């Protein structure tokens with residue numbers, strides 16, 4: 001099992017995602033002889049997991065069942081152990097697109113944090129790209145190194161335990177893209193520029209406060225970055241449901257015409273005297289999920 005390649009069968013040492021329901025999943029490390037307790041009963045790793053196909057429905061000891069899923073960066077983001085605030089897939093998808101990441105890209109990131117974004121970057125740039133990720137908190141850097149090893153992606157990533165604002169990314173002139181998720185990104189702009197290729201590249205900075213965004217934009221402008229643009233991504237889900245609506249009153253019916261519009265895809269409701277219709281509709285929530293942060297993008301032009 002690797003986070004950047006798909007395997008058919010579950011093996012000892014793999015990380016798998018136990019799916020108990022859409023809001024209830026957990027990652028486990030497969031070890032022969034071990035058991036994992038769930039609300040549906042125990043899962044025995046040797047007999048229930050090792051040698052089974054990813055995606056298998058496993059019956060637990062109390063008779064309930066779970067699915068055993070292959071890990072993906074998206075599943076990892078909603079299941080990883082939080083050591084910091086993390087980025088979620090809504091922002092990550094836009095970062096990946098707007099930084100123009102692709103297989104072979106060389107990317108710099110700071111800070112590594114809990115590695116949520118790092119896993120998505122790694123999946124996108126594999127098999128020939130490289131991620132240089134900088135984290136000044138020693139235990140977080142150590143934990144990230146260990147997770148990358150367990151997830152079989154360590155050949156694609158270099159973790160540096162240093163202060164990016166003081167020491168930079170440890171590389172010069174090789175990055176296609178730089179991503180910053182630190183409290184003072186404006187202090188890392190010089191280092192970001194130095195790490196990037198002479199022919200230019202893309203930069204993104206994530207900040208929760210508009211004052212941080214202002215300082216970062218000023219620094220980017222002063223260092224010759226172009227196409228500076230800040231956006232906020234809000235996830236707007238729609239619930240599909242049936243609603244009963246009153247029939248519109250178009251006045252007295254004229255001979256030979258149907259007074260109700262035909263494009264409503266309506267069903268007449270029995271026993272209502274034809275005064276209402278049931279429509280399938282998609283409605284947005286009345287309240288939106290809150291602000292995560294602002295994403296500031298910029299382009300470094302050719303030197």
Ligand SMILES: C[S@@+](CC[C@H](N)C(=O)[O-])C[C@H]1O[C@@H](n2cnc3c(N)ncnc32)[C@H](O)[C@@H]1O
Nearest residue numbers: 084087111113114115116117135136163164182
């Ligand atoms: C919000 S977390 C990053 C989360 C990460 N993007 C993720 O998706 O998991 C910010 C991290 O940046 C690190 N950090 C803050 N300032 C830094 C600096 N100057 N140099 C290196 N790391 C820094 C912190 O220790 C923290 O782990």
